[in-house]
Amino acid sequence: MINKEIAKIFYQIGEYLAMKDIAFKPQAYQKASQIVESLSQDLADIYQKGKLSALKKIPGIGKNLALKIEEYIKTGKISKLEKLKKECPVNLEELSTIEGLGPKTIKILYKDLRIKNINDLEKAAKAHKIRKLFGFGLKTENNILRSINFAKQSQGRFLLGFIEPLAEEIVEQLKSLKEVKKLEIAGSFRRKKETVGDIDILVISLKPKKVIDFFVKMPQVEAIYENGRTKSSVRLKYGFDVDLRVVEPECFGSALQYFTGNKEHNIALRTYAEKKLFLKINEYGIFKKGKRIASKTEEKVYEVLKMDCPAPELRTNMGEIEAAINRKLPKIIGYDEVLGDLHMHTVWSDGNFSIEKMAKEAKKLGRKYIAITDHTGSLKIANGMDEKTILAQIKKIKKINKKIKGIKIFSGAEVNIKQSGKIDVSDKILSKLDWVVASIHSAFKMSKAKMTERIIMAMENPYVRVIGHPSGRIIQQREGYELDWEKIFKAAKRTGTFLEINAYPGRLDLRDIIIQKAVRSGVKLVISTDSHHKDQLKFLKFGIAQARRGWAEKKDIINALSLEKFEKLVNKGKKSYL
Numbered sequence: 001m002i003n004k005e006i007a008k009i010f011y012q013i014g015e016y017l018a019m020k021d022i023a024f025k026p027q028a029y030q031k032a033s034q035i036v037e038s039l040s041q042d043l044a045d046i047y048q049k050g051k052l053s054a055l056k057k058i059p060g061i062g063k064n065l066a067l068k069i070e071e072y073i074k075t076g077k078i079s080k081l082e083k084l085k086k087e088c089p090v091n092l093e094e095l096s097t098i099e100g101l102g103p104k105t106i107k108i109l110y111k112d113l114r115i116k117n118i119n120d121l122e123k124a125a126k127a128h129k130i131r132k133l134f135g136f137g138l139k140t141e142n143n144i145l146r147s148i149n150f151a152k153q154s155q156g157r158f159l160l161g162f163i164e165p166l167a168e169e170i171v172e173q174l175k176s177l178k179e180v181k182k183l184e185i186a187g188s189f190r191r192k193k194e195t196v197g198d199i200d201i202l203v204i205s206l207k208p209k210k211v212i213d214f215f216v217k218m219p220q221v222e223a224i225y226e227n228g229r230t231k232s233s234v235r236l237k238y239g240f241d242v243d244l245r246v247v248e249p250e251c252f253g254s255a256l257q258y259f260t261g262n263k264e265h266n267i268a269l270r271t272y273a274e275k276k277l278f279l280k281i282n283e284y285g286i287f288k289k290g291k292r293i294a295s296k297t298e299e300k301v302y303e304v305l306k307m308d309c310p311a312p313e314l315r316t317n318m319g320e321i322e323a324a325i326n327r328k329l330p331k332i333i334g335y336d337e338v339l340g341d342l343h344m345h346t347v348w349s350d351g352n353f354s355i356e357k358m359a360k361e362a363k364k365l366g367r368k369y370i371a372i373t374d375h376t377g378s379l380k381i382a383n384g385m386d387e388k389t390i391l392a393q394i395k396k397i398k399k400i401n402k403k404i405k406g407i408k409i410f411s412g413a414e415v416n417i418k419q420s421g422k423i424d425v426s427d428k429i430l431s432k433l434d435w436v437v438a439s440i441h442s443a444f445k446m447s448k449a450k451m452t453e454r455i456i457m458a459m460e461n462p463y464v465r466v467i468g469h470p471s472g473r474i475i476q477q478r479e480g481y482e483l484d485w486e487k488i489f490k491a492a493k494r495t496g497t498f499l500e501i502n503a504y505p506g507r508l509d510l511r512d513i514i515i516q517k518a519v520r521s522g523v524k525l526v527i528s529t530d531s532h533h534k535d536q537l538k539f540l541k542f543g544i545a546q547a548r549r550g551w552a553e554k555k556d557i558i559n560a561l562s563l564e565k566f567e568k569l570v571n572k573g574k575k576s577y578l
């Protein structure tokens, strides 16, 4: 699907034009960007079937835009953007990643302070020059510094959900080689961290050179940094790096343990081994007075350290070492234990597939039940349902449930929590739904106290079962609003409201430390995909990984309940659960 790339280019053209103070055109491009983005048909297909005239028939796409789409299909770029980039004195793309900066402000920053990139911006902010600019002030300056920090942290990292299929592709190729006896991906990828810096692959082979020669010649390799006898490191054309290490069968466990990390876990483990057990650990084994006593499997390595083997997701030095020594590791939720998916969208709002298609796909993936939770009224950009449409959808779902076997569909909605904390749908209508997810989609900039109050008020609603993507963060884009989590947890328990772990790779909201705290406070959680496309339903595993990283057990996850038990919980209302 090339639509996304074209949408992005149109959006950028709009940004560059806005910087040039052209009044009307920027909006036209940004509108075009939205149109292209929400198109369900691939532009390449449309073009192939009907050429330029088919493109012009798309509502909102005129001749000029159609020509640009054609140019992209033929050449892979749009020269207007290249030209605008060349003419522009500042790195607009880079600066726009800073929250709160748009073309207009970037222009002022350039005119008054000659700021061309993030580096210049950071210097100016630190020298307190920004607060003196007209219309900026101290608060903006501090926000800019916070955003710069955030951008630096996310630089050079990739979403796990983006990297996973590409890593699998590399793994498949390597596994096809007969010299490869065993292969495992280690590092942050194995720990299922939400973003990954690079991929670390570990291979057992007695012919390391053969493996490495094959590896560096793979078609995906763009550059070779290191090409040694047992170690290699490359850049792939996808933009990320892969480290490969080939080890003998004897050391595989130790190497896997070491390269799985994380670094803090390894350091704490090494200190414990030295101080308490007088053992030395490195990537080749565990040594007692110079003699190797374990190395072949990871289980063996942790066993001689007199502790249980923590799942990779737990290895972050958040207390797992102590728990493992005391044989008190949590029995974290398994990847096959979540039976339902309770947040997804269909063509009834901004999703791309019908209720039936989503249900069929979910069934194929082994789900026993789902809730359809389309957007409601006040979210106009997402084509929210009005109350009449909600009632019609409930009827429709009843009909589909009679037809479809092997999966139960619950009628739900994702309602909006208004600035006041009120819900944008009346209680009368909410009472007719099986499952209500309430989320914040507007007015993000509120104080911590106000935002906490707003969410608590939503939890007080007798029909709101779960708060969707509770912190509002978008990985690498938006930090999310601050909340008083202790207060939120208390209210969640008091009102019988659940918190969502949103499994969408760019959200993964709640984050691991908050999950850990929630679970310890006795708050119950729901893991859902928030799918807008049937192919996104499989992302549930990322939400489960997130739950595992937050020490959640089966008993903490509501949609790990059997259909029978879940149905009871739906029918009895929210307080019944307490």
Ligand code: DGT
Binding pocket: 186, 187, 188, 189, 195, 196, 197, 198, 199, 200, 258, 259, 260, 261, 262, 263, 266, 267
């Ligand atoms: P990433 O790639 O930034 O997402 O995170 P990781 O954890 O994959 O880090 P990476 O690729 O630099 O290194 C892979 C593993 O190797 C890491 O998880 C633990 C281990 N490691 C790397 N550097 C050190 C170190 O200085 N000390 C110890 N003990 N372990 C290290």
Ligand code: CA
Binding pocket: 187, 188, 189, 197, 198, 199, 200
């Ligand atoms: Ca790594």
Ligand code: CA
Binding pocket: 187, 198, 199, 200, 243
């Ligand atoms: Ca690495």
Ligand code: ZN
Binding pocket: 343, 344, 345, 414, 468, 530
């Ligand atoms: Zn949603």
